[in-house]
Amino acid sequence: MVVEDEQSLADVVATYLEREGFEVTICGDGLQAVTLARQIDPDVIVLDLGLPGLDGVEVCRQVRTHSDAYIVMLTARTEEVDTLIGLSVGSDDYMTKPFSPRELTARIQAMMRRPRTGPAAGAPAEVPAGESLREFGDLAIDVQGREVTVAGTPVALTRTEFDILATLARDPGVVFSRPQLITAVWGPNWVGDDHLVDVHIGHLRRKLGDEASRGRYVRTVRGVGYRMGIGQ
Incomplete structure (x- = not known):
């Protein structure tokens, strides 16, 4: 799910993800994003910090009450406090605008390759x-x-x-x-x-x-x- 109120950017991100085989739902409003996340139960959420309705931090906080989807926060502000606030409510990664959609896609692919029951890539051998x-x-x-x-x-x-x-x-x-x-x-x-x-x-x-x-x-x-x- 791509939650971004700048339609042109959302379309570009969606295009890159769809090329890699992802099914993408676009949403441009924070309140709608919370509802959609519960309905479609996405594996990954690309979440803009500055959204109408609810900002990205509050969306992340509410989504985390029912979802363990990977969340990548997007922010146009470079102050460290924004990054820390975003991560404090459960986002897994962040990118600062402007960013490369190719790099974003690569990070998401890496997330999806992370095993959920065995050791992570490069970790010690699995526990018997x-x-x-x-x-x-x-x-x-x-x-x-x-x-x-x-x-x-x-x-x-x-x-x-x-x-x-x-x-x-x-x-x-x-x-x-x-x-x-x-x-x-x-x-x-x-x-x-x-x-x-x-x-x-x-x-x-x-x-x-x-x-x-x-x-x-x-x-x-x-x-x-x-x-x-x-x-x-």
Whole structure:
């Protein structure tokens, strides 16, 4: 689903995606986008930040209550705060206008290649069925079932947040750099700012009730990257 009120841009994006075999629905209004997302249950949503009716941030927030579609946020503003706000409500990636529709299409294709039950591209080998559950103190991660609980309470993560956590959990003794996590979660052909990882790690910690200073579940290794904590 392409949610963009600039019709000419929406048409160009749709054309590129249709050439690659995607079925595309175009929508130019935020309120309509929320309704359509529930009706058609898209795999990917290309979502403009500045929309009539509801802005892209609010659309993303509402869609996330019922959908785990990949969301790519488009913004005409370059201030970092816009990017962070967009990601904080569950978008998986962002692009700043003007952008290359070819690059957008490539990023979406990379997203769609990400496995939903096995390891992400470049990640460690898949966890055997009998070892699917990983526990770190009160944190329990069912890698194959894609479920996370803290002290028995389910935690709702986006696909990207889960993929990052699962990548760290599959090899908890390894420190992953940003580029390694990008390769593992977004794929080797992803192009963009690898500080995107930091934003998702921040939201992941918030949802798990973790703190960067403690690193019970996700630890920062300064100058290197991230690794799993031991739950204490």
